[in-house]
Amino acid sequence: MSGSNSSNPAEPVAEPLQLSVHAMPSLDLAAQRRTTMGRWQMLLVLLVCAAPVIASYLAYYVIRPQGRSNYADLIEPPRAMPPALPLRDLQGQAVEGRTLMGQWLLVVVAPAACDSGCEKRLFAQRQLREMTGRERDRIDKLWLITDDAPLRPALREALTAAPATQALRVPAADLAGWLSPAPGESLESHLYLVDPMGRWMMRAPATLDASKFKRDLERVLRAAAAWDQAGR
Secondary structure: OOOOOOOOOOOOOOOHHHHHHHOOOOOOOOHHHHHHHHHHHHHHHHHHHHHHHHHHHHHEEEOOOOOOOOOEEEEEEEOOOOOOOOOOOOOOOOOOOOHHHHOOOEEEEEOOOOHHHHHHHHHHHHHHHHHHHHHHHHHHEEEEEEEOOOHHHHHHHHHOOOOOOOOEEEEHHOOOOOOOOOOOOOOOOOOOEOOOOOOOEEOOOOOOOOHHHHHHHHHHHOOOOOOOOOOO
């Protein structure tokens, strides 16, 4: 019909536009919980592994019976070996400090000329190691030579006698950032004890009584027996 506003019934009727609302991606809370739990488990494992080390140091440094005295000087806190300590072997090859870790170290410091005092400390170093009996395999002997002078042939031969003494060169100025003498003494006056993690923790008196120092050494070895084993 002319003028009519009615639609042609034959024409298709347009359907209304449908809008779909998509939900935001949900967080995987279960995955987050697993990640958090894994981190806590890893932390727990690390604490369990470190517990014997912490306990041994607490037993020796903190929980000490009243009236007990140490002959040697305890270094509190222990001093870590500088990572860039310029060590060289007798052939002049660089040696990384980390290769010394894993054993207790009885350390002598002296120039290559090695006077009578140096010879006495090297002898005491050998004797002390042997005096610890079955624990001796946990201890290595180290001579830190503070200059570039050659060693006497007889001294070099003595160092190789089993159990051998490792000799490494390092400038005294660099050693001063790690080891230090008692007041009024020189760096060469003492025997130094370094733990298997490379930390200097004890200094024997300049006038050494080997039997008294042996008792301190044995206490340290007993305190660390739970976590320290012989060999690197």
